[in-house]
Amino acid sequence: MTLPPASPAIAVVLVRTRNPLNIGAAARAMINFGFHDLRVVEPFDLAWQEARSAVGAASILASARECSTLADAVADCTCVLGTSAIGDRQPLQPIVDLPAALPWLAQRVAGRIALVFGQEKHGLTNHDLSHCDAILRIPTLPEQASMNLGQAVAVCLYEFARSGHAPTATEAPKAAPAADLERLTASLHRLLCISGYIKPIAAQGALLEARALIHRLTLNREDTHLLTGMLAKIERKLAR
Amino acid sequence: MTLPPASPAIAVVLVRTRNPLNIGAAARAMINFGFHDLRVVEPFDLAWQEARSAVGAASILASARECSTLADAVADCTCVLGTSAIGDRQPLQPIVDLPAALPWLAQRVAGRIALVFGQEKHGLTNHDLSHCDAILRIPTLPEQASMNLGQAVAVCLYEFARSGHAPTATEAPKAAPAADLERLTASLHRLLCISGYIKPIAAQGALLEARALIHRLTLNREDTHLLTGMLAKIERKLAR
Numbered sequence: 001m002t003l004p005p006a007s008p009a010i011a012v013v014l015v016r017t018r019n020p021l022n023i024g025a026a027a028r029a030m031i032n033f034g035f036h037d038l039r040v041v042e043p044f045d046l047a048w049q050e051a052r053s054a055v056g057a058a059s060i061l062a063s064a065r066e067c068s069t070l071a072d073a074v075a076d077c078t079c080v081l082g083t084s085a086i087g088d089r090q091p092l093q094p095i096v097d098l099p100a101a102l103p104w105l106a107q108r109v110a111g112r113i114a115l116v117f118g119q120e121k122h123g124l125t126n127h128d129l130s131h132c133d134a135i136l137r138i139p140t141l142p143e144q145a146s147m148n149l150g151q152a153v154a155v156c157l158y159e160f161a162r163s164g165h166a167p168t169a170t171e172a173p174k175a176a177p178a179a180d181l182e183r184l185t186a187s188l189h190r191l192l193c194i195s196g197y198i199k200p201i202a203a204q205g206a207l208l209e210a211r212a213l214i215h216r217l218t219l220n221r222e223d224t225h226l227l228t229g230m231l232a233k234i235e236r237k238l239a240r
Numbered sequence: 241m242t243l244p245p246a247s248p249a250i251a252v253v254l255v256r257t258r259n260p261l262n263i264g265a266a267a268r269a270m271i272n273f274g275f276h277d278l279r280v281v282e283p284f285d286l287a288w289q290e291a292r293s294a295v296g297a298a299s300i301l302a303s304a305r306e307c308s309t310l311a312d313a314v315a316d317c318t319c320v321l322g323t324s325a326i327g328d329r330q331p332l333q334p335i336v337d338l339p340a341a342l343p344w345l346a347q348r349v350a351g352r353i354a355l356v357f358g359q360e361k362h363g364l365t366n367h368d369l370s371h372c373d374a375i376l377r378i379p380t381l382p383e384q385a386s387m388n389l390g391q392a393v394a395v396c397l398y399e400f401a402r403s404g405h406a407p408t409a410t411e412a413p414k415a416a417p418a419a420d421l422e423r424l425t426a427s428l429h430r431l432l433c434i435s436g437y438i439k440p441i442a443a444q445g446a447l448l449e450a451r452a453l454i455h456r457l458t459l460n461r462e463d464t465h466l467l468t469g470m471l472a473k474i475e476r477k478l479a480r
Contacts, residue, residue, distance in 0.1 A: 021261075025388055032380040032387050099402050100431055103422070139401060140272040147272050152395035158395045161379060162339050 009112045011037040013073050015128055016119040018044040023051035026117070026148025027058040038064040039073045039114075069171060070116065070131050075179035078111030080133035080215075082124050085145035087228060089126070093213035096134045098156060102163050104134070108218060111175050112226040115156055116131060118153050130208035131178065133215045176224040184224055185211040194238050203240035249352045250400060251277040252393060253313050254366055256359040260282040263291035265390025266357070269299040273397040278304040279313040279354075310356065310371050315419035318351030320455075322364050322372035323392060326384035329366070334454035336374045337351050338396060342403050344374070348458060355396055360389050370448035371418065373455045416464040424464055425451040427471040434478050 004187040011028055017023050017040065025037060038060050040048060052061045067073035074080045086095065092165070096104045105113065116132060118124035123146075129135060138147060138155055189210045192198040219227070252270055257263050257280065267278060278300050280288060292301045307313035314320045326335065336344045345353065358364035363386075369375060376396055378387060387395070387453060429450045432438040438446040459467070 025391065028388050029391055031384045032378075032391075034384075100397075138272075138398070139273045144271045144274075147394070148268055148390065150388065151265065151269055151272075151391055154395050155389035155398045158378070158398065159336075203294045 007035075010035055010157075011039055011074075011077060011112060011114045012157070013039045013041060013070070013116040014043065014149075014179060015041045015070055015073075015116060015124060016044065016180060017101075017149065018047050018048040018120055019097075020050035020054065021103055021147070022120060023047060023061070024054055024058075024147040026153040027051075027060045027064075027210060029150065029154035029157050030060055031058055032154070033161040035110075035157055035160075036060060039067055040064055041070050041073045042126070043068050070128055071178070071182050073184070074114040074131060075177065076112055077114040077178050078175035079105060079108070079134075080114045080132045080178055081134055081136040082116045082118075082129050083136045083138065083156065084118070084124050084129065085140070085147070086135060086137060087145065091126075091129060091135050092209065093215065094134045095137050098136055098138050098159050101159060104138045111177065114178070115153075115160075119147060119152060126208060130211040131215075132184075135217075155167050176219050176221045180221065180228070181214050181219065182211075184219075184228045184231070185214045187228055187235065188214065191231050191235050191238070194235065242388065246350060249277075250275055251279055251308070251317060251352060251354045252397075252399075253279045253281060253356040254283065254389075255281045255313075255356060255364060256284065257312055257357075257389065258287055258305075258360055259316045259389070260287040260290035260294065262360060262389040263287060263301070264294055264298075266393040267300045267399050268292075268306075268395035268415045269390065270300055271298055272394070273401040275397055275400075276300060276303075277352075278458070279307055280304055281307045281310050281313045289319065310368055311418070311422050312355040314371060314417040315422070316352055317337055317354040318415035319345060319348070319374075319419050320354045320356060320372045320418055321374055321376040322358075322369050322378045323378065323396065324358070324364050324369065325380070325387070326375060326377060327385065331366075331375050333369060333372055333443075333455065334451065335377055338378050338399050341376060341399060352415065354418070355393075355400075357389060357393060366448060371422075371455075385477055414477045416459050416461045420461065420468070421454050421459065422451075422461075424468045424471070425454045427475065431471050431475050431478070434475065451476050 012026060012035060014023060032040060106214060116124060118128060138152060140147065189207050193203055252266060252275060254263060254266060270278060356364065356369060378392060380387065429447050433443055
């Protein structure tokens with residue numbers, strides 16, 4: 001078995017990583033399995049400097065994009081998968097087990113996929129997860145679900161490389177990129193606040209729920225624009 | 241998806257590991273995926289002491305078996321899989337790609353399986369590989385095949401856990417444990433030396449070839465004993 005020459009359109013997104021060794025390990029796994037697109041969100045500053053300046057640091061690290069928000073990091077992605085052990089939480093997003101990820105993606109979206117990994121100790125927050133279309137779960141023992149970050153990245157990329165390729169943009173065109181969904185989410189949230197549906201005190205939590213709702217809708221690009229236009233019209237009307 | 245309560249009969253064997261963090265990472269992946277049986281061969285002494293005494297070190301490390309030879313570490317295993325990037329080598333053993341490992345094992349053997357991982361920098365030697373029934377290859381980019389040890393362990397154990405279980409002893413009983421094959425190998429080698437088939441100067445290399453041959457035969461326990469008895473008889477005859 002050899003990997004195909006063109007690597008799948010997958011971006012690895014590391015959120016608030018603290019340990020430079022883990023950033024390096026993630027980059028190494030990407031090299032092993034043929035992925036190139038690394039993005040880091042709010043990395044712990046020293047860790048990021050140390051990882052980039054390490055002897056033998058991969059060119060992946062030099063070309064990695066540093067972003068101040070997760071929304072920014074995934075803006076061009078049509079599917080955002082957040083890795084999480086979940087634990088006791090009741091997530092708003094559907095849960096996809098890693099071995100089932102490729103069939104799930106093939107049915108659903110195409111375009112660039114973001115694989116998002118949270119901070120070493122606490123993983124992704126509910127706020128982070130609200131930016132995700134689904135939660136990717138690595139099948140571990142439920143009582144020992146917390147994986148080492150570098151190992152989690154390696155296992156996920158192995159799974160995506162295992163089947164030879166991830167879905168490509170030709171299979172199901174026109175999935176909406178995350179940036180469009182974020183605009184729609186903001187529209188909806190604003191409108192619900194203006195309309196009084198959301199009380200000011202609950203505005204922050206309601207944003208997460210609104211975002212999760214929008215992501216669950218599996219919108220294509222046209223419908224996303226259509227809905228955004230509708231909400232804008234309603235908002236203008238309300239503002240008068 | 242959840243893992244079955246009983247973990248597959250897989251032993252993880254680390255050969256000459258130098259970095260305590262890697263021993264710890266291997267143990268952590270074993271815990272995540274529900275494996276318990278760790279064996280270390282000639283560990284770099286300080287690394288082993290450090291890994292075992294680390295804060296939060298897993299009970300897996302405390303109960304790990306320390307062996308002076310790989311043959312000793314795998315003696316009770318009926319199938320020994322050595323992980324290797326292979327590179328330019330022309331191995332004597334069959335190569336099994338990791339995603340195909342479970343079907344391959346199901347056809348071939350049952351009993352305890354050893355997953356053998358070599359030293360960080362150079363992996364398994366040809367001598368190590370001669371103790372293996374097959375080489376397990378993780379499908380990476382050929383030009384970037386060398387993986388981080390902890391990540392390689394995690395990826396392999398994920399694959400074995402992925403399908404729910406490894407083959408169990410009930411599926412194909414009576415596969416010969418490695419210790420029996422090693423006795424047969426020693427018999428054959430001794431006989432070939434005594435008979436002059438192997439020249440003294442080539443004895444060491446010929447041992448590896450003899451061992452690889454025996455492992456390729458896929459012998460069951462009875463046939464292994466039968467052949468060992470035959471060779472012993474011939475050897476006694478020659479000695480007279």
